[in-house]
Each structure stands twice: as structure tokens, then as C-alpha cells.
Amino acid sequence: MFKQFKNIDTAFRHIKTFSIVFLGATTLLCGFVIYKSHETVERILSSIWVIVDNRPIQAKIAARKDNLEVEARRHVTEFHRLFFTLDPDEKAITSTITKALYLADENAKRQYDNLRESGYYSGLISGNISQRITIDSIRLDMRSEPYAFRCYATQQLIRSSGTLIRILTTTGTLHNVARTDNNPHGFIIRRWETLENRDKTQ
Template sequence: MFKQLKNIDTVARLQRLFNIVLMLVTAVVLCFGIYKSYDFADKAQNKVHILYNGKVLAAFTSDRKTNLPVELRDHIKTFHEDFFTLAPDDGQIDTSIRKALYLSDNSAKRVYDNLKEANYFNNLISGNINQQITVDSIRLDMNAYPWAFTCFATEKLIRATSTVTRRLVTTGKVSDLKTETDRNPHGFLIQAWEILENNDIPQSK
């Protein structure tokens, strides 16, 4: 009789152990299922479908922080191209400068006013000079906000008979407006902008 009771007690302990193990396994499976469902939902939110040439293509969005240096460089590059790429046409100059001023604060407006007062733009028109700029590199400091930058570019003044090449270096800071518009698609604002260097590059003979 005692032996039978002992067997029953052993079976009961095994049954409890089995139940505990089963509950632990169920909890692990449940937690894994919840984790995977959240992971799937997150990926689904970051996935968009684009119709291109009659084909549906999958594309993934990314966190802005990942692309922040790229967006900042593009904003700075666009500003400089709009400000310095000018044709000998007052309408084009006004349009291009206006586009640049939407990307910056009054520091760029002051530079524009100084150039205008010095008849810089009138001289471009009267001399039939095309001004072109190529942004060579942009140095960013991401360690402090607003983010400081230095832009290195090559500027060309193209006349009918000659071309003058200049080295252009500017500096400034960029702040985040946290609002994107058609005229400012990145939502950044260039501040404290100034031209450090704009000198002719001697032509090699």
C-alpha cells in the first residue's frame, strides 16, 4: 500500500514538473510570437509600394536620423547652387536668389544686399557673364546643434572670350525647422552664413 502511495506521489510530482515545463515553453513561444508580430508590424509600416512602369516595386523608408548628414549636405549644396548659379538675366537672378533665400536666414539676405549694392549682379548682366558653381565638398560638425558647416566650391565666370575660375569657401550653421514645405523640402535653415574666400585661381600656362 505504501509502495502504491509512493508511486502516486512520484506521478503527481512528475505531472507538476511537466505542467511547469509546459507553461514555461508556452510563455517563451508566446513572447516570441508577440516580438515577431511587433517586428513584422514595424517593417510593414516602413514599407511602401511604388508603381513604376506598370510594375509594383517595394521600397523601405528609413529613420531621418540615419540620413541626416546626407540631407544636410543636399540642403547646403542646393542653397549654394541657387545663390551662385546665375545667368546674365535679371529675371533668372531674382528667381534663383529668391529660391536660395527660402533656405536661409537674414545672413544670406545681407550678403545678397551687399553684392547688389556693389552692382555685382548688374555687372554680370552688362558683361553677359554666366556664373556657375560646383560644390566640391562640405564639412559638417554633427557634435553640436545647430550643426556647423564649411562649404568648398569652385566658381566659374564664363564670358564670350574667357573663363575665370574662383575658389569659394563659405561657412555657417544649419538648424532644423521641423517643418517641410515645397520651397524648403528638407525643412532646414542656414544661419550665420558668410563667405570666407572667393578668390581667382591662377590659370596654369
């Protein structure tokens, strides 16, 4: 009879051990399946399909930090292009400057007001002068926000008698803000100032 109890006790221990091992293996398997499922979903969600000329092209979604420097450089370029590329037309000047002012703070607005009051834009219109800008280089310090930048550019003032070349250097800082239709890169330029704006010597 004791031998029978001993056999029952041994069998119970074996069943208990088997149950624990089985439960542990099942838990590990479930964890692995959940992990792989999550990984697969993340991979699927990180790619999108774009239709170009009726052909689907796969594109990858990247975190903003992966493209932060590229977007910052593009923001600075776009602001300077809008602020300094002007045609001798009052409505065109107002339109491009308005777009530029969405990308910067009151320092840019103050500089625009100063130029307008000094008759700069009127001079462009009356002299039938077009102004173009080429960004030569942008130096960025992306180590911490606000991100300091320095922009080196060349201006062309195109008139019927010839083209005047000017050297332009500006500086400022970039701060993160919410993206909008008027500010797609999600930055605003603060403390913007012109360090140099002189005629290029031959």
C-alpha cells in the first residue's frame, strides 16, 4: 500500500515537473510569436507605397531625427530663397515675403519693414530689377536645440544695364515648432540677422 502511495507521489511529481516545463515552453513560444508579430507589423507600417506614373514604388518612413539636419538645411534655404528672390512686381514681392515670414520670427518682419520703409522694394519695381539668390553653403550646429546656423549666399541684382553680384552672410537659430501647410519643415528661425551684404569685388 505504501509502495502504491509512493508510486502515486512520484507520478504526481513527474506530472508537476512536466506541467511546469510545458507552461514555461508555451510562455516562451507565445512571447516569441508576439515579438515577431510586433516586428512584422512595425516593418509593414514603416513602408508606404507611392504611385508614380501609374507604377507603385515602395518608400520607407523615417523618424524625424533621421532627417533633422536635412530638414533644417532645407528650411534655411527655403526662407532665404523666398525672402531674397524678388521680381519687380509689388504683388509678387508681397506674396513671397509673406511666405518667408511664416518661417521666421519678428526679426525677419522687422528687417522687411526696414527695407520697405527705406524704399528698397520700390527701387526694385521702379528700376525693373530682378533679384535672385544662390545658397553657397549652410553651416549648422545640430548638437542641441536651438540649432545655430550660418548661411553663405550670392545675390544677383539683374537689370537691363547688367548684373550686380553681392555677397550675403546671415546667421540665426532654428527652433522646433509644429508642422503646418505654411511651415512644412516644423522649424522657425529666430535671432536672424545679416552679417554681411556687400558688392562682390572682381
